[in-house]
Amino acid sequence: MKVAIIGAGNMGGAIARGMAKGNIVPAGNITVADPSQEKLDKLQAEHASLHVTTGNREAADKADMI
Numbered sequence: 001m002k003v004a005i006i007g008a009g010n011m012g013g014a015i016a017r018g019m020a021k022g023n024i025v026p027a028g029n030i031t032v033a034d035p036s037q038e039k040l041d042k043l044q045a046e047h048a049s050l051h052v053t054t055g056n057r058e059a060a061d062k063a064d065m066i
Helices: 010-021 037-046 056-061
Strands: 003-006 030-033 051-053
Touching: 003 010, 003 056, 010 030, 010 037, 030 056, 037 051, 051 056
Parallel strands: 003 030, 030 051
Antiparallel strands: none
């Protein structure tokens, strides 16, 4: 299953971090979208296999769940 998270702020970032640490969805199947490249870079520094993008549509098009 591929998951898209729209927003890398407090809530979106927490969801992405929690999911990346878990066993249900591999971090490589998670895409996080946010207009702030700085927030995306911070997330990716913590979990290198997360996919990040500044485009919501790009993230949503590749996801099974948003």
